[in-house]
Amino acid sequence: MREEFLHYAWQHQLFNKEGLVTTQGQVVSIYSPGFHNHHSGPDFSMAKIKIGQLEWHGNVEIHYRSSDWIAHQHHTDAAYDNVILHVVWKDDAPIKNLQLGYVPTIVLNNRIDPLLIAKFDGLLKNKNKIPCENTFPEVDGLVKLAMLDRVMTERLEQKSAEVLQLLVKNNYDWEETAYQLLAKNFGFKINSQAMLTLSEKLSFKILAKQTAKVFELEALLLGHAGLLDDYFQEDYPLALKKEYQYLAKKYDLLSYKMTGNEWKFSKMRPPNFPTIRLAELASLLSQRQHLFSKILEADSYTQLAEIFKVNLSGYWDNHYVFDKPSALKPKSIGKSSIENLILNTVVPLLVCYSKEKSQQEYMDRAIQFLETIAAEQNNITAYWQSLGQPVNTAFDSQALIGLHNNYCKSKSCLQCTIGNTILSKL
Template sequence: MKEDFLHYIWQHQYFGKTALATTDGAPLEVLRTGFYNTDAGPDFREAILRVGEVEWSGSVEVHLRASDWHRHNHQHDPKYDQVVLHVVWQADVPVARTDGTLVPVLELQNRVDLRLLQTYEQLQRARHPIPCAPFWRDVPEITKMLMLERALVERLEEKGQEVLQVYCGYGNDWEQTTYYSLLRGFGFKVNQQPFEQLAKSLPFHVVRRHQHNLLQLEALLLGQAGFLADAEEAYAQLLQREYTFLQHKYNLQPLPRHHWNFLRMRPANFPTVRLAQLAALLHQHPSLFTRILEADAVKKYEQLFQAPVSGYWQKHYLFGRASKAASKGMGKSSAQNLVINVAVPILAAYATNTGDRAYLEKAITLLEQLKEESNKYTRLYGELGWQAKSAADNQAALGLYKRYCHLINCMRCAVGNKIMKKNSPAK
């Protein structure tokens, strides 16, 4: 058993109330359970209780054993002086506040219905990656739908917080934050790390000064990535001369070429091509953050990331290696990936930063309009009968799995809650 089970029991008051009393025999009446606290301090705040003839207002702390109070050093922490009830499974020792006054204790081990405990333990011991798999089909569809919607919003808010950390680190500059997010996204999975290193080693203020010149942008990006050091082909040598000048001007230190991964990749996804696409995008959209805020349709977001590359890269995947003439602009599926992993988190971050939830709704609408692509998370829920229909469903499944199912955090999940409630005795 974990404490989350007792949190659940206390919050929903799923325990016997007959002759309810503290361990020292004082009659106990719960007038308000309090609000669950996810920050530091006692587990439930603003509870109201009647112990004996006295009504108390304060916090409730929950532990498996009363002695956990001492193990966590609450007896020396003034934050726990406001605790008016210690709810435990087993009351093995008395506990006191910093001033030595005893804290009333409620022991639950003989007051909880065994069916409830058995259901909880079945969820905890589940072998399936989705702990509630045996119960999933018995849960009302509306419960699952609302939980997935909640998981989607929580995931977007979490991704938005990651962007806000970058935003704060870059002096509250949204365009620079977008630049970093864009480069990170351009690495996709295979080259994400070197693209992040590129974003850190090539400052945005340098890029911004040369966004009007596509040749200089290519020189900066490909040179800083380490692809121009041994240039032999004429176009590469032209870029190298530009980069050498800019390198000295801005004191740049290029990345080692071996950081980049070409193995088992289609030529269209080579990092050289991605860097050429990135240069074209930065050249065409010097105020990308503003464009992300203002775009009003999925197609326009896709077009943001599909700027046509320079003539050289329309015929090459690598320096000195010609290919059949074809546009090397960003493909639709890759552009949609950037919408999901760059534009959507930026919209979510901006919504949190400004308090304007319209941008969060815009992010959700974008995801709902993008095609679903099956992944291991949607397949797990698909095995249980739920089918993803959009990128929003994909993100919801990912959020539900990582935040709840993978952590066996069933007590904080509406689906797990419904399963537990079905086996709960009447209050």
Template sequence: MMQEAFLHHVWQFQKFNSLSLLSTQAEPIQVLKVGYHNAHAGADFLEAHIQIDDVEWIGSVEIHLKSSDWEQHTHQHDQAYGNVILHVVWENDREVHRHDGTIMPTLVVKDLVDTHLLQSYADFMAKPTQILCQGQFEEVPYIRKLGMLDKALLLRLEKKAHYIMEIFAKCNQDWEEVAYRLLAKNFGFVVNAEPFVRLAENLPLKCIHKHRDSLFQIEAMVFGVAGLLEVIEENDEYQQKLKQEFKFLSAKYQLKPVVEKHEWKFLRMRPANFPTVRLAQWAALIGRNANLFSLMIYFNDTQTIESLFNISTSSYWGNHYRFGKSTETKVKSFGKSSLENILINTVVPLMAGYGRYKNEPMLVDKAIAMLEEIHPEKNHILDIWQELRLPIKNAADSQGALEWMKSFCQTKRCLSCEVGLFLLR
């Protein structure tokens, strides 16, 4: 099936017979400059230079599978498309007009593209493998693969920065609250991320700050809002005391449980990753540090940021993984892999988002430098890349590889990928 991305490729690299081009109105067309591809809102190619009949135009080029897509997408009413000088289509099924009523100059390329190129593209896209180019991956120059890793990493950081700005808007533009909520999500480690987020949204950071001198009171608020003090385990005196304290604090701050106990996932988890343990660690961290955001953004070296997460929980959690069940095994503290997960998914996105907000590219560079010091992640997607001998030496590489798979391979955007372009040219 024909895709618009293929037409973008055809236009960008002029993969068609460009001699004696004619518009649908039989006007001679000469392409002097194709323009540059626009990845944002608006026309597909900007600052193109086209001669139509005897007039030279400088403006935008819009590309569609069918000419009627122009009106289907209501471009005729959008001022962002008022500068379009040429409409490039695969099929001309309808005459379309600009917002001022004039006919849109249209070039049909269906009969101008070499059939061998069409067949190569069709064969490539029809492959059943998750990574369409995996059979040819070793043919691609090493520098191309590294370039694509960098491109995918920057795209991933841009997405994370956008996500951070969404949280920023919800937090009334309070960066400390942003750090607090993002940290909560990542302490949930995917499985318990959603209840952790709900907890942070309903337990204001200002309440925590007012009780920074009492980890017991912070735990009472955390476990109380988390819904884990509703049912007291038999003979658990500590949980009973937390419940009594929460009763007082909930009345003072209008707090209430917002998560049901059954929503917390324990199944198939190592005890050190139980949500009760993570909640205790989170309580200790946010209680100990009043300015988490500033500490995470303006640290001087990796050792400084690592020391921030050297967490000491209350003594109860030294021999408990959950309420009512003590263990003779000492509960492990925050491990190296958990720390690196937080650095990758909390500290780095915060830097990227704040760098975008303040227009400080050096913060993005700092985020990338941090990723380059962290071990690469391990999961089944990265195993696939390793089998293809993609060099993944650190977390910057693994983050790029994950985004490469998600935004290019899984969506078959091969014509936006450096490797795909190399193979299809």
């Protein structure tokens, strides 16, 4: 019996209350189980309970064994002095506190329906990717929708909190923050940390002095990344290297430059090589000054996608790395990469901006973009689809990935409304 299951049974009052008495023999009537407390202190607060002839309002603590009270050191913690009821599965020790002397205790063993316990055990022991997969298709669509909305809200809150962290570090400079987040997502997972490091070492303020000059921006980004440190044969990298040395001296950058071995090229498609991604970032920054303002202005997906449409030309037409000519292939940021940038850069920025400025329209816009972009295809979304769950837009895929990662994986079915519905159908 897991303690979290006892919390669930108490919260939803899923036990037989007939003839309910404390271990001291006093009759117990529960008027309200109180509110679940997920922070320190007793498990439930503001419960309303009649014990014997007296009506109490206060805290409830729940344990598997009553002796856990001592094991968890509650007898030395004043926060537990005003617990009005101790709810346990097994009573193996009488417990006292300062307020009440013996803490009134009720025992739930033999009071919870064995079918409910078996159902919960079934979810815990299920080794499939989605433990409830056998019953999931039978759950009402509205229940699923409500849970997916909740997961999405939690996911957006989390992403917004990450943006806020960067924003605080950047003294509430939105342009600098947007640039760092964009750079990070230009790394497309494998080089995202290196990209973020580069953007933190090479500030947007310095790049902004070179806007509209793509060659200078490439020199700064590639040079500061440590990717111009080799001895080159071709003219283009030699010219970039020379330009970086000049600009690095001008802006006093050399002492905190990165090294080339901080970047990963292996197991990667050449269009995702950091050389190409940095050249694309340089091109984007040269064409779109005040990037964050442009993002805020874009009120349709088409306008937004336009911001990220970037083509490379010249040297990059037949190169993925320096000094190694390849077949002629013009390079641009593809549709799926643009959608990825919108999903991971624009949406979190808009959500954070909406919360910081208390302007709902940016939140609505973020949701609108999520509902316009096609769903991500991966093994998690494919699994949900195999259970009959529609996965049409990025909103669906993001919510379902969040549900899997934050609930199903850790078997947090008791915190999931889908799980609650399954358990409640005995």
